[in-house]
Amino acid sequence: MARRRGLSAEEKALWSRIAATALPLHPARKRAGSAAQSPPDPMPAPKEAPPAPEQPPQFKGLRLSGRLNGGGSSMNLSPQPRDRLGEQPLRMDHKTHRQMTRGKLAPEARIDLHGMTLAVAQPALTSFIMRAYAEGRRLVLVITGKGRAGGPDAPLPVRPGALRHHVPHWLQMPPLGGIVLQIRAAHRRHGGDGAYYVYLRR
Template identity: 70%
Template structure:
C-alpha cells in the first residue's frame, strides 16, 4: 500500500521562511522584467533546387511520318572510320602505306550485303579463319555504306549496322587472334563501304 505524502509541517514552513528571508539576490539592481529575453535563433531557409528541365524529345521517322519533337543526335558509338583509324599501327609501315593507297590487291573478298547481323557474324568468322588457314594475308570485307544520312545522322538513319559492327567483331575472339590490322578500303576497292583486313602469319 503506497504511503500518503505529507505536506510541510508548521515548523518546516517557519524554517523555510527564515532561510528565504536571509537569501541575498545576485543582481539586486535588476528586476525580473528588466532581464533581456534571449534572441531566437532562426536558421536561414534552405535554397530550393530549381526544377529539372524537361528532356528534349528525339525525332523519329517511321514510314515517312515524324514522331516526337525537335531532333537531337543520338549516337552511342563513334563512326567506324574514326574507331579504325584510332587503332595503333601493328603491321609493317611500308606495307600499310601501300595497302591504304590501294596498291595491294586483296587475296580474297567477302560481300556481306543484304545479310542480317545474326547471319553475317558467323559467315565473317568462317571466312576469316579459312583465309588464315589458306595462308592469305590481305582480305577485303564488303559491308556497304548503309542508309543515307551520313555518320552524323540520328540513330534511326545512321549508316548501316554491318559497317558499324564488323570492326567490333574483328576485335573479338576468335578473330582477334588472327587479325593484325583493319583499315577502311581504298576507293578502288569499295572505299567507305569496305574494310581491308590484314591477317597475322
C-alpha cells in the same frame, strides 16, 4: 425607417482584435492604400546557374549530331568506324600499311556481307576469315556496304549501316581477334567506307 446604431467603443475594439486574426483569401493582392504605405519587397538575389553535369566516362568521346529537316532525322552516337580504326596503333609494317591504305595492294580474297542480317553475317565472316588464315592469305577485303539512313518514320537514334559498325568489333573478338593483325577502312577503289581491309597474321 429605423436609424442604424453605430458601433460602441467596446464593439470597435472587439472587431479590431478579430480582424487582426483574419487571414486574407488572396495574399498577393494588396489594397492600393496599403501598397502605397508599405515599402516594396526586396528583389531576391539572383541564383547562380548550377554547373553543367560532367559527361559520364562511358560516354566521353561520343559524338552526337542531329538533323531535322522535315525529311527525316538522324543521330550518330558513336564515332565513325574509319575514325575509330584510324586511332588504333599500327601493328603491321609501315610501308605495307601505306600501300594498303592507298589501294595499291590487291586483296587476296573477299567476302560480300552486303544485304545480310547480323545473325547471318557474323558466322559467315568468321568462317571466311578462318579459312583465309588457314590458306595463308594476308590481305582480305570485307564488304559491308555503307547502309541506309533511316526514313522519317525510323526510330531514334538512327545509326545507318549496322554491319559497317559491327564488323570491326567481330574482327577484334574471339576467335578472330588472335589472327587479325590490322583493320582499316578500304580505299575508294575497293569500296571506301563500305568495305574493310583485314590484314591477317602469319
